[in-house]
Amino acid sequence: MSLCATILVIDDEPQIRKFLRISLVSQGYTVLEAATGAEGLSMAALQQPDVLVLDLGLPDMDGQQVLREFREWSNVPVLVLSVRASEAQKVQALDSGANDYVTKPFGIQEFLARIRALLRQAPQGEARETAVQVGPLTVDLAYRRVLLEDVEVALTRKEYAVLAQLARHPGRVITQQQLLKDIWGPTHVENSHYLRIVIGHLRQKLADDPTHPRFIATEAGVGYRLLEA
Template identity: 75%
Template sequence: MSAAPSVLVIDDEAQIRKFLRISLCAQGYRVLEAGSGREGLEQAALGRPDLVVLDLGLPDLDGQQVLRELREWSQVPVLVLSVRAGEGEKVQALDAGANDYVTKPFGIQEFLARVRVLLRQGLADQLPVAQVRTGGLLVDFAYRRVQLAEQEVALTRKEYAVLALLARHLGRVVTQQQLLKDVWGPSHAEDSHYLRIVIGHLRQKLGDDPAAPTFIVTEAGVGYRLREQP
């Protein structure tokens, strides 16, 4: 039997750590804890967790610095859990290598769902992926084709590139800057209107309602996420 996935919680609030420990252990995860940034980095190196839950307001190091230092030597999935709800903080954390961002106060069921997504993604990242399926949507990287309910969806080159990038990060937020840089090039990192137009066309072709999206979710002011579905 394989070992249960381990989650490292880096948060200086003992009550938050206790709450998360109880909730995560109830789901069968092993939990490591750290109350400071330095301790968290040490635990990440020694314990080799499968996922890190990181608070930004730590007593010794800012969480953004912890994230930057961690990314110098590890690609472990990181879920930021912070009271900082500002758009700038979210973008900075995601650009620095965070995989997802949840603001406090938070719902434990949504939190656990995001944990499951990141743990699955972490395992999937270890293997070459030829295609991604979510709900009735199939993105086939090998043949550069998209199907919805087994029917071919005709996409332009840019539409496919945006959807493919979201699919490769299934369930995770991809920032506007990352999408623009990867699809249009570094000189277009601020041309967000290009991206909005392509996202609009994708939603039309996928029959996606922006107000209640089935597939492409807008993370306001940050970026987009392709929703993971059975």
């Protein structure tokens, strides 16, 4: 990967973004900036950067959530840059798909070396599928949109998160415990009623009859799967 690579920085602190922009541009990189998680996800989908630098303390959504949503449709390397220094935060970020983790304050030379290392392992040429089609249903993972017969369906965050997780693995059963852990967190793996409520709302909005499903099938006692077209 050459030095003309594009780096997307998602951080709500203008001074940090400015410092990183000056440092990265001086090394020949193109730099994109976003101050919120939603803006960053949209920019990532549109601009397709080579590396994403992500702060965890964002004003609109937690950076851990940004990371999980980004990983739904992209395998671009992610470097987390955060003041959160606890082992638990680092483990959570790495388990959610981060490639590296740097705590603030940080040395710029080490940061640049880590960027170079991530660029060496950046995916080449093969783009991940960002939209899943099941008959008249489209789940656009990049733009977080769900269309039914070309009409956008309004979903809550949890409803979208469950449907997106199923869409990432069409035809495969995702267990209740896995969905609860990924979307509600590891302390909620026994709260299956949360998931049943969300699945019920999804079926209502998608006009999906559970007795003769077109989209979401229940595997009794195990979990759910998105039917393949």
